[in-house]
Amino acid sequence: MQIKPILSALRQHKAGTLLIAMQIALTLAIVCNALFIIQQRLAHLSEPTGIDEPDIFVVQNEWVGKLSTSQADARMQEDLRAIRQLASVQDVTPSNSYPLRGSGWDDGIRLKPDQLQDTSGSTVYFGDEHFIDTLGVKLVAGRNFRPEEVAPMDMRYSLSPPVVIVTRALADKLFPAGDALGKTIYLAGSPTAIVGIIDQLQAQSVERWAAAFAHRSVIVPRRLAVSLGAYYIVRARPGQLDAAMRETPRALFAINPRRVISDKDGLLSFAQVRDRAYERDRGMAILMGLICVVLLAITAAGIVGLTSFWVGQRRKQIGVRRALGATRRDILGYFLTENLLISCGGALLGVLLAVAVNLWLVVRFEMNRLSLAYVLAGVVLLLLLGQGAVLAPALRASRVPPVEATRSV
């Protein structure tokens, strides 16, 4: 295939060539970055919490009326016993929060009492001796809480647990040497000892501000005993989630009806919790995907339109070429190569633009650097799109009969 005649023919159509190339360049720049944003959001969205999600649901229980700490604690214990007796329930633990809830108690951890800056941020989860089993997290070192270590707590007491369990991510951050077990740390100003390390437990917020301590959680042996109530995290027996979610509120109202379990979010399976937590990320990924598809469609339509025009304009030349012995394949090849040349030019400019756009995003929106794989994927995608779009007009061109050459010349 001769490239020189194609180039000299393109010189006759500077405006059109330039327009297609520009369109391809811009589309490439946007599609690369959009794909990259989609991938980042999806990666964020599929981050594991570390808990046994399919079998877990959460009850938000609020008491009606004012209760003292001991009253609230007694009622909670009664609730937990009732839930545990259900055939469909494996275990239950009370807490102040749970992963992906959106907000809750985050606090700084220090290694010395007089330290001014926190060594790390962390998410604080309350839990009793059933916490680890209920959530299905793996204890990788040390031990679980003992029942006598777990104490009821009102919001007004200061948090000073004798012992805590931390996630491996937090342990590694605090003690990079890997000897966190048994060490003393300062949580909310008071000293406490690490007695256990669990494999993984995600923070309550998935927002960007909490990303720094996303998996650095600390579990304190406390039951939140306040009249506002607490969360009961329930683990159903495998496959019995629906039954457990039906039976639990019924059992709770049977022992004490003076409580509020909201219709809206009082009872949430963990799948629902996950959906809510990532609603926005998913929305952005879908939007970006939609934009990519529409952009590619518009660019393809533009190429089809302009090439069709060129084919119509050159019918006579095509006829002459055919009459002089060019095969249909030659004509088809001509238009495909022409498009490839324009697309390559556009893609080259597009790669530069994509990197520039990404750099700007890094500065303005604190995004990550675009990986080269996305640029390459974008280039391949657009070259294929160009060839696909040009195929129909090129086929039409190849069907121009040689006799066209003899008409009205």
Next chain:
Amino acid sequence: MFGYYLDLALRSLKRNKALTALMVLAIAVGIGACMTTLTVMHLLSGDPLPGRSQRIFYAQVDPDITDKEGQREPPDMLDYHSATDLWSARRADRQALVVDSRLKLHAPDVNLPPLMATMLSTTTDFFPMFDVPFQYGGGWSADDDARHARVAVISADLNLRLFGGADSVGRTLRLRESDVRIVGVLKPWRPSPLFYAVAGGRFSNGDTADFYGKAEDVMTPFFTGLEINDGNFQQFNCWGIPSTPGHLQNAPCNWIRLWVELGDGGKVAGYRRFLADYAAQQKALGRFTVAGNTRLRSLMQWLDFNGVVPSDVRLQTWLAFAFLAICLFNTVGLLLAKFLRRSGEIGVRRALGASRLAIFAQCLMEAGMVGLLGGIGGWLLTLAGLWLVRRQPAAYADMAYLDTTMFLATFALAVAVSVLAGLLPAVRASRIAPGLQLKAL
């Protein structure tokens, strides 16, 4: 002349329906994307108090004793001591302390279960200063502030939920364990953003959609609110551990906002001096460690400082414009093809005496028609886009509607874009040499 060109344009558009449809679609999609994001931007970046915002200021001092240098920004809110000192000095034309909290609310004479509500505790100037519209009754007096009077103003929304929208002035509400008398009911009031509650934007990494939430359900005098909901107040930040969580009056915590109204530039300078003098005096008393770290930002400066427009929205706006640019290139290419394909026809018209300008105008008319049609499509797509925005889980979602300005802007933008797209093809078309074309016919 105009009518003739219009007729020509319509004929030409009808001749090649597929190409016309493609151009109209490209413009419509570009305009739809642009106008959807622009409408959201317009909604989110507007002035919440048009005509008044330049007189409203937000005061900041730095009581944090762990900040030794005072080089960093002062905290976004005030501690109780500083806030009440500055407020009671009454150096501004109007001043309002603002703090919000959550509590359980119940109307004793209405048969509805108690509900969790948001409460704004503020001082009497809040209502005139922010032009808050009342449906029934009005705000409370300075005397009510001073007496810690058990009165409240409720939102239109709460009034509808509890009292079916009737005039509820004089009726009683139970806030936690305290009864308050309703003295005013607001009209529906939805400032965008909820400017008086904005703070901490610089720590949010661009996730600022929550600044566009609804106004509080119930409003009480500042000191009344502190008494009623004692123990349930949230700090913005603390530089020491509060002895009683939720009770922050003597705590080393920042949790109160102070808004002031200052009529002219002289008063603004005066208030700046007053803040500096206050900080210096507090330093002399040993309560502050730094004196110079005070700020007085105007409302719009404060919103700007907090970067209230969410970064996702800004990103989408840029994206939409890039989108429009691609649609523009597309349309330029297609128009070029369309005009040049009619070279023969244009040659005849030129030979029959049409000037270059006339050809140029005819081509632009055709481009404008494409724009108008694209505008109609774009308007429909914008409505669809805004419907999608309203289904998003963002705090501002319920406000995303197309207003008249943006409706007109849709068509203006569509026609402007298509005429812009038509410029190059029209110039090319008007340069066609009639002789060459006639020979080929």
